[in-house]
Amino acid sequence: MKYMLxxxxxxxxxxxxKDLDFEKIINDMGAYNESMITAGVLIGxxxxxxxxxxxxxxxxxxxxxxxxxxxxxxxELFNGFWIVQVxxxxxxxxxxxxxxxxxxxxxxxxxxxxxxxxxxxxDNEYLQKEKEWRAEEHAxxxxx
Amino acid sequence: MSEAGGGAxxxxxxGSGEPGGGPGPGxxxxxxxxxxxxxxxxxxxxxxxxxxxxxxxxPLAEDLAQEAVAEALDRxxxxxxxxxxxxxxxxxAKRRAIDHWRRRExxxxxxxxxxxxxxxxxxxxxxxIPDDVLRLVxxxxxxxxxxxxxxxxxxxxxxxxxxxxxARLFLVPVATVQQRIVRAKKTLGAAKVPFESPxxxxxxxxxxxxxxxxxxxxxxxxxxxxxxxxxxxELADEALRLGRTLAALLPREPxxxxxxxxxxxxxxxxxxxxxxxxxxxxxxxxxxRLWDRAQIERGRVALARCDALGRGRAAxxxxxxxxxxxxxxxxxxxxxWERIVVLYEALGRLAPNPVVELNRAVAVSMAVGPAxxxxxxxxxxxxxxxRGSALLPSVRGELLSRLGRDEEARAEFATxxxxxxxEVQRRALRAKRERLG
Numbered sequence: 001m002k003y004m005l006x007x008x009x010x011x012x013x014x015x016x017x018k019d020l021d022f023e024k025i026i027n028d029m030g031a032y033n034e035s036m037i038t039a040g041v042l043i044g045x046x047x048x049x050x051x052x053x054x055x056x057x058x059x060x061x062x063x064x065x066x067x068x069x070x071x072x073x074x075x076e077l078f079n080g081f082w083i084v085q086v087x088x089x090x091x092x093x094x095x096x097x098x099x100x101x102x103x104x105x106x107x108x109x110x111x112x113x114x115x116x117x118x119x120x121x122x123d124n125e126y127l128q129k130e131k132e133w134r135a136e137e138h139a140x141x142x143x144x
Numbered sequence: 145m146s147e148a149g150g151g152a153x154x155x156x157x158x159g160s161g162e163p164g165g166g167p168g169p170g171x172x173x174x175x176x177x178x179x180x181x182x183x184x185x186x187x188x189x190x191x192x193x194x195x196x197x198x199x200x201x202x203p204l205a206e207d208l209a210q211e212a213v214a215e216a217l218d219r220x221x222x223x224x225x226x227x228x229x230x231x232x233x234x235x236x237a238k239r240r241a242i243d244h245w246r247r248r249e250x251x252x253x254x255x256x257x258x259x260x261x262x263x264x265x266x267x268x269x270x271x272x273i274p275d276d277v278l279r280l281v282x283x284x285x286x287x288x289x290x291x292x293x294x295x296x297x298x299x300x301x302x303x304x305x306x307x308x309x310x311a312r313l314f315l316v317p318v319a320t321v322q323q324r325i326v327r328a329k330k331t332l333g334a335a336k337v338p339f340e341s342p343x344x345x346x347x348x349x350x351x352x353x354x355x356x357x358x359x360x361x362x363x364x365x366x367x368x369x370x371x372x373x374x375x376x377x378e379l380a381d382e383a384l385r386l387g388r389t390l391a392a393l394l395p396r397e398p399x400x401x402x403x404x405x406x407x408x409x410x411x412x413x414x415x416x417x418x419x420x421x422x423x424x425x426x427x428x429x430x431x432x433r434l435w436d437r438a439q440i441e442r443g444r445v446a447l448a449r450c451d452a453l454g455r456g457r458a459a460x461x462x463x464x465x466x467x468x469x470x471x472x473x474x475x476x477x478x479x480x481w482e483r484i485v486v487l488y489e490a491l492g493r494l495a496p497n498p499v500v501e502l503n504r505a506v507a508v509s510m511a512v513g514p515a516x517x518x519x520x521x522x523x524x525x526x527x528x529x530x531r532g533s534a535l536l537p538s539v540r541g542e543l544l545s546r547l548g549r550d551e552e553a554r555a556e557f558a559t560x561x562x563x564x565x566x567e568v569q570r571r572a573l574r575a576k577r578e579r580l581g
Contacts, residue, residue, distance in 0.1 A: 038274070039186065040388030043442065085381065087309075090182035098186075115415050115434070122420075128433075 002043070002085050002112040003092035005099070008076040013104020028100035036084060036095060044083035051077045076106065083112065166225025176220045181306055183229040184213060188304035190230075191237050193276040196339045198241070198262060202283045203329035205339075206301055208244065212237040213306075238262060274393050277302075279339050281390065285354045288335040293328035294357045300325055302389070303382055313379045314364070351394075355403050355460065358386045362407050374424050374568070377414050383407060391446070401450035402461025408443030409467035412436040423568050428476050440471045462491040481511035498529035502539055514546040534564035538573060550580045 009017075017025070036042035048054075051070040058065045070077055086092050089111070096107045121127055167175040188209065195205035212233050226232040242262050284297040299305045299313075307325065311318040342350040365379030387404040394400045416434035419425050447468060450461045457465060466487045473479035488504035501524055509517030521540050530536045541556030557577035564570050 034392075038277075038389055038392040039189075040385035040392070044438070085385070087185065087378070087381070088178065088182055090178045091185055094182045094186055 001087070001089075002083055002114075003089075004110050004112055005082040005084065005092070005096050006108040006110065007079040007081065007099075007101070007105060008108060009079050009105045010076055011070075013102070014077060014079070016104070017102075025100075032098060032100050033082075035098070036082070041084045041086050041091075041095065042082060043085050045081055047080035048078060079105075166229065167220075169222060169224040171221060171224065173217075173221050176225065177217065179225050180213065180216050180220065180229075181309065183225075183233065184306070185304040187230040187233055189277055189280065189302060191234055192301045193280045194234075195237060195241060196280060196283070197276045200339050201333070202280070202301070202337075202339055203333050204244070206325075206329060208237055208240045211240045215240075238265075275341065277389075278393050279341050281354055281393070282341050282350055283332065283337060283339055285350070285357050286332065286335075286337050287350070287353060288331055288337060289328050291357070291360065293324050293331065294353070295361060296321055296324040297328045298357050298386065299361070299382065303386055305382070313376070313382065351397065351399070354390065355399060358383050358390065359403060359407070359460070361386070362410075366410055373422065375414065375417060377411070380407070380411050380414070384411060391449075395449075396453060398450040398453045398455050399458050399460050401446045401453075402458060402464050405443045405446035405450060405464035406460050406467060408439050408446060409464055409471050412439035412443060412471060427470060432474070435471065443471065444468060457490075459491060459495050462487055462494070466491075476510075479510070481507050485511050498524055498527075499535065502530065502535055505543075506539060509543055509546070514543040518543045518547065532563065534560040534569065534573075537563065541573075541576070545576070545580060553577075554580050 033042060033045070052068075054070070055066055055068045056071055058067065084092060084095055086095065089109075092109050092111075096109050099107055101107065118124075118127055166179045191212070192202075192205050192209045195208050196202045199205055215236050216229075216233060220226075245262070281298070281302055284301050285294045289297065296310060299310050300307070305313070307318050307321040311321045314321070362380050362383035365376045365381070365383060367374065384404070384407050387400070387407055390397075390400045391404050412435050413427075413430060415436065416430035416432065417425055425431075443464065447461060447464050450457065450464075466484055469480050469484050469487070484507040485504060488500060488507055492500045492504060501520065505517040505520040505524075508520060518540070521536065521543060524530060525536060525540070537556040538560040541553045541560060544550075544556060545553035554577050557573050557580075561570050561573045561577070564573065
C-alpha cells in the first residue's frame with residue numbers, strides 16, 4: 001500500500017527556517033531520503049516552490065475566484081511530499097516520525113487510493129474515461 | 145487507546161497525541177505488536193548487521209536481536225511504545241550482547257574484549273555502513289543454505305519480517321518458518337560461514353544467488369504455486385523492496401537494476417491480471433488501462449540505469465526489455481514484435497531454455513506469421529523439450545488454428561487439457577477447442 005506524507009508548515013516556522021543552516025537542512029533531508037531509498041520504500045516525492053509563486057482558486061462564490069499566493073485563513077502551507085510503499089499504516093507512521101522536521105511543521109499521512117477503493121463504481125463512465133486518459137497520457141510519454 | 149482499539153489500522157498512532165505517537169501504556173497487545181512489527185521492519189537491518197559485524201556471526205546476531213524483540217513485546221504493553229523505539233531496541237540488543245559475552249568471559253579473551261568494546265561504544269554509532277548490510281544479504285543467501293532457507297532468512301534479517309509475517313505471506317504454518325530459520329542458522333554455524341561479502345572470484349555466482357532469491361519471492365507472488373488466489377501482490381511487493389535495497393547498495397551492478405526493472409514492469413500489470421471473479425487474465429486480454437503507469441515508469445528508469453552502466457544486458461535486463469515492449473504498447477497488435485523476437489534470441493543465447501524458445505516462437509508468430517513460428521515449435525517437439533508440459537501443445541494448437549489446420553489444432557488443445565494442472569487454464573483450452581467446432 002502507498003501513503004503520501006504531506007509536509008505542512010506554518011508561515012512563521014517557514015520564515016524562521018530561513019535563519020537555519022540551509023546546508024544542514026539539505027544534508028539531514030538527504031540522509032532521511034537515502035534511508036528510505038535503501039529500505040526500498042521511497043517511490044516518489046517532491047518539494048513545492050514558495051507559495052507566493054502559486055495561486056489559489058476558490059470555489060466559494062458562483063464563479064471561481066483566483067488569488068495570487070496563499071490567501072485567506074491559511075495557517076499552514078503545503079511544502080512538499082513523499083510517496084512511500086510500505087506494508088502497513090504503522091510503518092508509514094514510523095517513517096513519518098523519522099523525518100528531520102522541527103517545530104511548526106506537521107506531516108499528514110494519507111493512504112493513496114487504488115482500484116479497490118472504487119470497486120463499487122467500476123462501471124462509472126468517468127472512471128472508465130479516467131483510465132483512458134491515463135493510458136493515453138502514458139502512450140504519449142512513451143512515444144517521446 | 146479507547147474502545148476504538150480495533151481500528152488501530154486507520155489510527156496507527158492511537159490518536160493519543162502522546163510523545164512518540166505510538167500506542168501508550170496499557171495499549172492492546174495487538175496494537176503494540178503491530179507497532180513493534182513496523183519499527184522492526186525499519187530497524188532490524190541496522191541492528192542485526194551491527195551485531196553480526198561485532199560478533200562475526202549472523203546466527204548469534206539474529207538470536208540476540210530476537211531477544212530484544214521479545215523483551216519489547218513483553219514490556220511495551222505496560223510501558224507504552226517508547227518515544228524512540230529504535231534506540232530502545234538497539235540498547236536492549238546491545239545489553240543482551242554484553243551479557244552474552246560476559247557469560248563467556250572466562251572462556252577467552254576475545255569475548256572479554258568484545259564485551260568491553262561494546263560497553264564503550266555509543267549506540268548512535270550503530271549505523272552500519274552499506275558493506276555490513278551487503279554482508280548480511282550475502283550471508284543470508286549463502287550457497288550452503290537450501291533455497292527455502294535462504295528465502296526465509298533473507299526475509300527475516302534483511303526485510304525485517306517476523307516469522308508470523310513470513311508464514312502469512314507464504315501460506316505455511318508459523319512453526320515451519322521458525323524451523324527453517326533455526327535450521328538455516330545451525331547450518332551457517334556448522335559451515336562456519338563468515339560474516340563477509342564474497343571474494344571477487346566468487347562474486348558473480350554469489351550475486352546471482354542473491355538475485356535468484358529475490359526473484360523467487362517475486363515469482364511466487366506473481367504466479368502463486370499455492371493458496372486460493374493465483375497472485376499474491378503483497379509478496380511481490382516484498383521482493384520489489386528487497387530489489388530496491390540491493391539497487392541502492394550495488395548501484396554499479398547492471399543485473400540488479402535489470403531485476404528491479406523486470407519486477408516493476410511485471411508488477412505494473414497486477415491490477416489487470418485478475419478478472420473480477422478472481423480468474424487470471426492473459427496479456428492479450430488485459431485491460432491495459434489498468435496497468436500502473438507510475439510503476440512502468442519506475443521500471444523503465446531502472447532499465448535505463450542498467451543500460452547507462454554500459455556493460456550490456458544480461459538475463460534479467462533482457463526479460464525486463466521484453467516486458468517494457470509490452471508495457472509501452474497500446475495493444476497486442478501495436479506491439480513491437482520484431483524487437484521482442486530479437487530480445488528473445490539474445491536471451492536464448494545467454495541462457496538456452498525451451499520456455500524462452502517457445503516464447504520466441506509466439507513472438508515470431510506475431511512478427512512474421514504462424515508458419516515460421518510452427519517450424520520453431522516443431523523443432524522443440526522433435527527434441528523432446530517440454531515433454532509433459534501443457535505449454536508446447538497449447539502454443540502449437542494456437543499456431544495450427546491460425547493456419548486453418550483445425551483438426552490438428554483440436555488434437556493439440558486436447559493434449560494440453562490433459563497435461564495442465566491448473567483448472568482455469570484447462571477451461572480456457574477447452575473453450576478454444578470447442579470454438580474450432
